[in-house]
Amino acid sequence: MILKKTRMIRVGSILIGGGEPVAIQSMTATKTADVKSTAETCQRLADAGASIVRIAVDSKHDADALREIRKLTNANLSVDLQENYKLVELVAPHVDKIRYNPGHLHHAEPQTSWRDKVKFIVQVAQDNDCAIRIGVNCGSLDPNLLREFESVKVKNIDLMIRSAIEHAEFIDTLNFTRYCVSIKSSDPETVIVSNRRFSELRPEIPLHLGVTEAGLLPEGVIKSRAAIEPLLADGIGDTMRVSLTVPNNRKEEEIIAGKLILDNVKKGEIFSGTWKQSALNIVSCPSCARVENDRFVTLAEQIYAQTRPIKDYPLTIAVMGCRVNGPGETDNADFGVWCGIKSVNLKQKGTIIGTFSYEEIVPKLLELINKGNF
Helix, strand or coil: CCCCCCCCEEECCEEECCCCCCEEEEECCCCCCCHHHHHHHHHHHHHHCCCEEEEECCCHHHHHHHHHHHHHCCCCEEEECCCCHHHHHHHHHHCCEEEECHHHCCCCCCCCCHHHHHHHHHHHHHHCCCEEEEEEEHHHCCHHHHHHCCCCCCCHHHHHHHHHHHHHHHHHHCCCCCEEEEEECCCHHHHHHHHHHHHHHCCCCCEEECCCCEECCCHHHHHHHHHHHHHHHCCCCCEEECCECCCHHHCHHHHHHHHHHHHHHHHCCCCCCCCCCCCCEEEECCCCCCCCCCCHHHHHHHHHHHCHHHCCCCCEEEEECCCCCHHHHHHCCCEEEEECCCEEEEEECCEEEEEEECCCHHHHHHHHHHHCCC
């Protein structure tokens, strides 16, 4: 494995970048407000080999819980700000790293510029000894960026890179260097191309690698291998996560898959060729604290099992667990479902078909597939 010397940054008790060993990450799937279960998961993942454990925080209630979680685990904690950047003030004292998504900054205070919001996040991070991750995601790009380039039909891969560069350059002007970048997609080839291009443009910035919504086993590991192993073999990547659709009590499987990838690269057994969709592709997000109904993972497994008869047909079905990436990721699929508290939204090629109960959704999806109108 080639180790390129990116800038070294500290995240709690570990260092990433600068030729340090690639750090494996994971994320909790308990409700963050459930202090005991979330803290136990954090410690369990750390003991299994996760150098950083990420927690989603959606509210002040979650932030209050995080304060107590911090007391119960020695894991290096990263927090996902989601749609309210102002929560950074409440969570930063209790974590080692803050992750924000440029595409989500517009939700709170839309009249405030994204630069002012990032400046606020950076100042809070500095005051609380936190690192930052700029987390660009293909399914939730900055809507202002999408509108700006809509008329010239710029590809999403170019917009992802542009967004990452734009945010990195702005943070540089604030004299803050303790940050890394991730550029993720559910398509392995997009992950490879975008990270290689970013690495060429900003070779000093540490990169976090992963396939967002890699999905169920075994395909989720195969997609992650296809994207991450070639990049690591080229010396690109300082930390990584394998984002699998598994319940909280199986989150260690993300760590196991991460160790497999690192071992393959070390032995030179790199995933050969490229991952291309030649058959049914089920894109499903990893379960996390944002999932509003615990039946999400079971639903993903049901859809996987019920669609086996068409497994050789090149169709994409996206199964998302919450409102955060659900709407955007399902837009790009032939069929997409994203889960609410008591019901599931169904889309066909980006158009809303309707909202159905958890009992109704699989038969309705199969009905549409069997009609062949796609």
